[in-house]
Amino acid sequence: MQLYSTKNSSTRVSFKDAVFNSMPQDKGLYMPVTIPRLDDKFLNNLDQYTLPEIAFHVAQNLIGDDIPADDLKAIIHDAINFLAPVVKLEENIYVLELWHGPSLAFKDFGARFMSRVMSYFLEEGEKQLDVLVATSGDTGGAVALGFLGVPNTRVTILYPKGKVSDIQELQLTTNGQNIRAVEVNGTFDDCQALVKHAFTDKELNEKFRLTSANSINIARLIPQTFYYFNAYAQLLKQGISKAIFSVPSGNFGNIGAGLLAWKMGLPVEHFIAATNANDTVPEYLKSGVYQPKPSVATLSNAMDVGDPSNWVRIADMFKEDVNVLKALVSGFCYNDEETLEAIKFINDNYNYVACPHTAIAWQALRDYQQDNYKADTAGVFLSTAHPCKFPDVFPESISAKIDVPEQVENLHKKEKQHAALGKDFVGFKRYLLENE
Numbered sequence: 001m002q003l004y005s006t007k008n009s010s011t012r013v014s015f016k017d018a019v020f021n022s023m024p025q026d027k028g029l030y031m032p033v034t035i036p037r038l039d040d041k042f043l044n045n046l047d048q049y050t051l052p053e054i055a056f057h058v059a060q061n062l063i064g065d066d067i068p069a070d071d072l073k074a075i076i077h078d079a080i081n082f083l084a085p086v087v088k089l090e091e092n093i094y095v096l097e098l099w100h101g102p103s104l105a106f107k108d109f110g111a112r113f114m115s116r117v118m119s120y121f122l123e124e125g126e127k128q129l130d131v132l133v134a135t136s137g138d139t140g141g142a143v144a145l146g147f148l149g150v151p152n153t154r155v156t157i158l159y160p161k162g163k164v165s166d167i168q169e170l171q172l173t174t175n176g177q178n179i180r181a182v183e184v185n186g187t188f189d190d191c192q193a194l195v196k197h198a199f200t201d202k203e204l205n206e207k208f209r210l211t212s213a214n215s216i217n218i219a220r221l222i223p224q225t226f227y228y229f230n231a232y233a234q235l236l237k238q239g240i241s242k243a244i245f246s247v248p249s250g251n252f253g254n255i256g257a258g259l260l261a262w263k264m265g266l267p268v269e270h271f272i273a274a275t276n277a278n279d280t281v282p283e284y285l286k287s288g289v290y291q292p293k294p295s296v297a298t299l300s301n302a303m304d305v306g307d308p309s310n311w312v313r314i315a316d317m318f319k320e321d322v323n324v325l326k327a328l329v330s331g332f333c334y335n336d337e338e339t340l341e342a343i344k345f346i347n348d349n350y351n352y353v354a355c356p357h358t359a360i361a362w363q364a365l366r367d368y369q370q371d372n373y374k375a376d377t378a379g380v381f382l383s384t385a386h387p388c389k390f391p392d393v394f395p396e397s398i399s400a401k402i403d404v405p406e407q408v409e410n411l412h413k414k415e416k417q418h419a420a421l422g423k424d425f426v427g428f429k430r431y432l433l434e435n436e
């Protein structure tokens with residue numbers, strides 16, 4: 001597999017280099033030089049395959065010889081060891097549950113695959129890999145659990161004090177082993193700034209082999225295509241061959257992977273980009289003007305992004321024909337009040353509890369179907385996290401119904417451990433140097 005930068009189409013790097021560097025020097029994003037179209041035999045018979053089989057076929061077509069077949073198979077079986085079921089709620093409304101992994105959010109797909117690929121590429125005797133990651137909640141948990149116990153790696157997670165939910169904080173701070181958590185007295189943006197600063201610090205880079213685990217890494221994007229193919233396979237099993245997907249979107253990695261799957265031949269009729277008040281992309285799809293804005297805080301905080309970092313990948317995939325993109329993707333945005341109404345409707349009508357991000361995707365699907373209903377087309381909205389991760393959002397009558405998974409109950413028995421730092425870089429650098 002060869003990759004180029006969206007800012008310079010003549011660059012070429014290997015998959016391994018793209019995985020370890022995350023981002024090209026020119027600050028573009030890596031994209032595969034060829035996006036292979038999968039063979040019809042596979043696409044027409046998706047319902048005959050399991051999720052790991054689908055994942056292997058898709059990944060092998062993209063990655064090629066960079067990871068030999070048996071090794072790739074082993075990575076996939078280890079990383080994708082949970083299901084992504086499609087559940088019917090009513091005629092032509094289905095929910096794709098992506099939170100059956102260890103951190104209870106869809107980010108497990110990307111983080112678990114990436115951690116194993118990094119570990120695979122680390123050669124014997126190489127310096128330990130130091131992963132630095134800033135999180136507003138879900139990323140940190142997925143990355144921590146993805147790397148937990150992975151040899152020759154260490155993860156440092158920075159999270160903003162008082163701004164992650166109790167369960168998220170437990171997921172970040174109770175791991176031990178090769179995972180350490182740093183509580184920063186500041187915002188998510190401060191955490192992000194500390195990480196970015198560390199990557200440009202000469203002394204730190206001489207001492208440590210630093211890498212990032214954020215959502216722009218190509219090894220996080222690839223595994224997110226798997227569940228689109230697998231969802232379509234589940235629909236085929238029920239005799240349904242037409243589908244639209246509604247995706248709750250923040251940094252646009254999730255829907256970007258869906259569009260990559262479409263480019264590889266997955267016959268999706270339409271995509272819906274569902275956002276909260278951070279509506280840069282829905283505005284663009286309406287007006288044709290891409291105007292990034294500062295992010296605003298909402299109830300669906302994993303989507304509080306004013307300048308989605310993966311958007312350049314989507315723009316790049318459709319650079320030859322923007323009109324194809326505009327016909328394929330619709331944008332919808334909702335405020336917090338509408339999010340709460342959607343949560344209530346889903347609870348009252350389907351007896352189903354959706355997290356705030358998921359509820360936005362459902363509302364967008366419903367609004368799209370108002371004007372574009374087709375009896376032969378299944379609408380699928382993606383559920384990106386288990387509702388127990390956002391307990392403060394729900395009224396008591398709904399939160400009482402949430403089944404808390406066993407792994408969360410167990411978290412409460414573990415001891416929380418974290419360092420506490422200010423938002424100044426000098427303090428963070430000292431912490432890294434003194435805790436080798």
Ligand SMILES: *Cc1c(COP(=O)(O)O)cnc(C)c1O
Nearest residue numbers: 138250251252253254302384385
């Ligand atoms: C990260 C996240 C999103 C946003 O996904 P993107 O790939 O950044 O668009 C949506 N919902 C939840 C629960 C998340 O954790």
